[in-house]
Amino acid sequence: MMAQCKDPNDHKGLIREAYRIEGITLPECRSIFLDWALSLPAERDQSQALIDLHAAYSQQDADHPMTQVLAEGLQSAQAPKRRGGWRSRDR
Numbered sequence: 001m002m003a004q005c006k007d008p009n010d011h012k013g014l015i016r017e018a019y020r021i022e023g024i025t026l027p028e029c030r031s032i033f034l035d036w037a038l039s040l041p042a043e044r045d046q047s048q049a050l051i052d053l054h055a056a057y058s059q060q061d062a063d064h065p066m067t068q069v070l071a072e073g074l075q076s077a078q079a080p081k082r083r084g085g086w087r088s089r090d091r
Contacts, residue, residue: 009049012039018066019057026065033069047077 010016014036018029040046054070061067 008044009052010036011041011044012036014039015053015057015066015070019061019064024065026068029066029069032066033073037073050074050077 007013007016014032018024018032021028037046040049050070050073054067054074057064057070058067
């Protein structure tokens with residue numbers, strides 16, 4: 001079992017460990033990211049955690065596939081959400 005990480009944005013150390021895996025692929029990073037997102041404590045703001053993690057890692061390893069996944073996560077978190085169903089129809 002992995003030791004708990006002191007980073008409140010990555011309490012299980014999943015993102016940190018992804019950067020340490022040599023030869024990790026983009027699909028593997030996406031899988032790790034999903035695990036990270038699902039395990040983030042409810043009291044921790046996911047958007048802010050993403051901003052903090054991307055800022056911390058993108059400077060030191062811009063070409064890593066996890067950096068791309070974090071950037072994609074930031075983009076989708078900031079994208080406006082379309083409401084479907086009856087709420088989106090004109091009245």
